[in-house]
Amino acid sequence: MARLPTWCCTNIYKIDLNFLKENNIKYILTDLDNTLAPYNVPLPDEKTIEFFKELKKEGFEVIIVSNNTGKRVTAYSNMLEINCVSGAKKPFATTLRKYLLKNNINLDECVLIGDQMMTDILCANRLKIKCVLTEPLSKEESFVTFFNRKLDNYFRKKYNLNSVEKIDRGVGK
Numbered sequence: 001m002a003r004l005p006t007w008c009c010t011n012i013y014k015i016d017l018n019f020l021k022e023n024n025i026k027y028i029l030t031d032l033d034n035t036l037a038p039y040n041v042p043l044p045d046e047k048t049i050e051f052f053k054e055l056k057k058e059g060f061e062v063i064i065v066s067n068n069t070g071k072r073v074t075a076y077s078n079m080l081e082i083n084c085v086s087g088a089k090k091p092f093a094t095t096l097r098k099y100l101l102k103n104n105i106n107l108d109e110c111v112l113i114g115d116q117m118m119t120d121i122l123c124a125n126r127l128k129i130k131c132v133l134t135e136p137l138s139k140e141e142s143f144v145t146f147f148n149r150k151l152d153n154y155f156r157k158k159y160n161l162n163s164v165e166k167i168d169r170g171v172g173k
């Protein structure tokens with residue numbers, strides 16, 4: 001069961017920040033496409049900007065970790081004034097591991113948040129860091145992701161997610 005997420009959540013905006021704090025999380029490594037914003041949204045909107053202000057206020061450091069190209073990821077991250085890893089090649093862990101080591105980031109204090117089992121969750125499990133699987137924000141997909149999504153749905157069914165704790169704000173409290 002190495003490929004199960006640690007936790008599940010409807011989407012990143014609904015995540016229980018206190019729960020993350022209670023679990024000693026200081027670094028939020030988040031996917032971009034369909035986790036923070038749909039593909040066709042080039043820059044952070046008001047909701048995203050406000051959410052990042054809250055994350056900062058609560059003491060989290062956020063790093064965007066995306067397989068997408070530098071141009072999209074850098075423009076998006078710059079506007080939020082946060083660091084990013086583009087071309088991350090998830091599910092491979094090498095690029096992200098190098099970044100975390102170089103920046104002296106303690107793996108035990110990280111959570112990786114993303115919408116895909118086969119990229120985000122597998123990458124996190126390879127790094128042995130905690131992770132949260134979200135639902136994809138948008139049903140509209142790029143050509144490549146259309147196939148990834150089919151695969152993702154297959155793995156969501158294969159690995160029974162019912163046993164995974166849901167950490168939406170206001171759930172279970």
Ligand SMILES: [Mg+2]
Nearest residue numbers: 031033034115
């Ligand atoms: Mg994604």
